[in-house]
Amino acid sequence: MKVIIMADFIGGLAAFLTTASFLPQAILVLRTRNTEGLSLIMYAMFTAGITCWLAYGLMIGSLPITIANAITIVLASIILTIKIRNTVAVRRGQREPLI
Amino acid sequence: MKVIIMADFIGGLAAFLTTASFLPQAILVLRTRNTEGLSLIMYAMFTAGITCWLAYGLMIGSLPITIANAITIVLASIILTIKIRNTVAVRRGQREPLI
Numbered sequence: 001m002k003v004i005i006m007a008d009f010i011g012g013l014a015a016f017l018t019t020a021s022f023l024p025q026a027i028l029v030l031r032t033r034n035t036e037g038l039s040l041i042m043y044a045m046f047t048a049g050i051t052c053w054l055a056y057g058l059m060i061g062s063l064p065i066t067i068a069n070a071i072t073i074v075l076a077s078i079i080l081t082i083k084i085r086n087t088v089a090v091r092r093g094q095r096e097p098l099i
Numbered sequence: 100m101k102v103i104i105m106a107d108f109i110g111g112l113a114a115f116l117t118t119a120s121f122l123p124q125a126i127l128v129l130r131t132r133n134t135e136g137l138s139l140i141m142y143a144m145f146t147a148g149i150t151c152w153l154a155y156g157l158m159i160g161s162l163p164i165t166i167a168n169a170i171t172i173v174l175a176s177i178i179l180t181i182k183i184r185n186t187v188a189v190r191r192g193q194r195e196p197l198i
Contacts, residue, residue, distance in 0.1 A: 006158065007155055010151050010154050010155045011151075011152075011159075014149070017144050017147050017148025018144075018145055018148035019148075020144060021140075021141045021142075021144035022141065023141075024138045024140040024144070025137070025138040025141035029136065036133060037128065037131070037136040037137045038136045038137065039123045039124040046116070048116050049115070049116025049120060050117060052109050052113030055109050055113075056109045056110040059106040059109065060106050
């Protein structure tokens with residue numbers, strides 16, 4: 001019984017940390033608009049993956065998985081959107097290339 | 100029965116995408132050494148969170164959770180290490196500040 005309680009606690013902590021970790025990254029990108037070191041492919045794949053996790057959570061009726069990934073989708077989408085905008089702007093030569 | 104199979108497929112796809120997504124970011128950081136837009140706090144929290152997911156996977160005996168997070172820890176740790184090195188170097192004024 002103790003192991004199950006411990007596992008649930010570790011699982012909850014893991015979900016909190018991996019979800020909340022995208023908040024400082026989203027704030028940094030919103031504040032500096034600098035996405036130079038960020039990989040566009042990563043955030044495209046990651047956002048797609050998180051969307052799958054959300055669908056998975058809804059399909060198996062898991063509230064923690066659904067809520068954690070709903071939050072992460074919002075944060076990852078903010079980062080992805082600004083990264084796409086910067087990449088398009090650099091390609092159009094509109095902005096001093098950050099790379 | 101069909102929903103369960105579909106849910107397992109979506110869950111597997113989600114695990115693959117969110118794990119594999121850190122590969123292009125690790126490659127970009129290894130190639131460019133540029134971690135300017137990356138949040139140190141994000142990668143510290145994320146790496147801690149992934150470590151918890153790995154412990155959780157081991158505790159409940161889930162091979163997919165264990166393998167996916169073991170791979171992600173390696174990739175996230177590469178990014179985190181280079182980010183810490185750059186941050187320390189900038190603080191010591193050794194390198195032309197990227198920020």
